[in-house]
Amino acid sequence: MSLTVPPELLEKAQQGPVSDDDFVTCIQTSLPYAWGMIERLAKELDASGDxxxxxxxxxxxxxxxGEVFRxxxxxxMRGAVQRHFGVRLAFQNCHKVGLFRPEATEEYERFISPRAQLLNQRPELVNC
Structure with missing residues (x-):
């Protein structure tokens, strides 16, 4: 199961659309490690200017x-997190997650390229 959904939120979803805020709260509560990593990266991105x-x-x-993978x-989830933090999110393996400013198209394309994926491979990551 990807998320632990409170009964109230499940009932709300059964009735119709739910807000990003409600969904983000569910992600944050269900996936604390993954959320903390993304939140830390978003703060680093804001502070760095990169x-x-x-x-x-x-x-x-x-x-x-497993939380990161989910x-x-x-x-x-990825879309809600991107909207929440105002970033683009990309993923290469069990720990290499990148956050990009929306206008950083060239950097994003480079990160998601087959070349970058191949250069990121190491034997210890085969089963991550």
Whole structure:
């Protein structure tokens, strides 16, 4: 299961659309490690003035790694997180997540290129 959905939010979703705020709160509560990583990166991006920042730290546990996979693997979650922080999010492996300013098209395209993916591979990441 990707998210732990409170009964009230599930009922709301059964009745119709839910707000990004409600959905983001559910993500934040359900995936605390992944949320914390993205939040940290967003703060780094804001403070740095750079076009992008990347997480290079491996998740400390398999549970934490699973949270990252679930967040980036869901179009709905990834979209809500991008809207919440005003960034573009990209993913290469179990820990290399990049946040990009919306206007950083060249940097984003470089990060998501086949070349970047190939250059990022290492034997210890095969099963991450």
């Amino acid at each position: 076009a992008s920042v990347q997480n290079l730290e491996a998740p400390p546990t398999a549970t934490d790694q 967040l980036v693997g869901s179009d709905a």
